[in-house]
Amino acid sequence: MKKRKRLAPGQELSVDVTMKSLRNPPLDITCSGQPVSTSILSLKNAVSEKFGIPTDKIRLLLKKKPCADSKTIRDLVPEGEGEVEFTIMVIGGQAAAAIGQEGGLASRDPGPPSTLGASGGTLLDLEFWSDLKGFLGQRLKDEKGAEMVYDTFKNAWDKKPAMQK
Incomplete structure (x- = not known):
């Protein structure tokens, strides 16, 4: 059994907090001696200040479960x-795609915004199709199968009447 530590009056327990991302962008921050009364929002603010990611795009997980x-x-x-x-966990895909040299998000030109056609369909560009191809290759782990599924989607999209696009 662990012995309880005796603290001086008015002193609060503290812990060392480490925050790491498992995926890109690679984020790693350590906060030593944080009082146990520190809120998750305060920790998210620390990540936001260091890396320049908006607080609302950050989720902190403890044992794979999100923390309020x-x-x-x-x-x-x-x-x-x-x-x-x-x-x-950084939410938003392209919003957190890369960390810049100053420690913040790399400034990216998001390109032209999506425009709505006459029927309300969204115009797709080459970036979407290359992302789809990469995603399929990653998920299926089979180049020929991914290429076949990609071609099926692309051909179906190209054959759609212009009014439905």
Whole structure:
């Protein structure tokens, strides 16, 4: 059994917080000696300040489960733990595609906004089709199968009457 640490009056327990992303962009931040009363929102703000990602695009996960902004470390971590590791999940795909040289998001020209056609269909560009091809190749792990599915989608789209696009 662990012995309880005696703290001086007015002193609060503290933990070392590590936050890492498992996917791109590679984010890694450590906050030492955080009081257990620190909120998840405060941790998200620290990530936002360091990497320039908007706070609303960041999710912190503990043991693969999302943590609400209103929760504190005390609510999530058993008493007596000296350190905790959160996983950072960035929402929004292209919004967080790359980290810039100054530590913030790389400035990207998002290109022309999607425009609505006469029937309300969205115009697609080459970037969509290359993303689809990459996605299919990644998911199917079979180049020939991915190419076949890609061609099926592309041909079906190209054969659609102009009014339905």
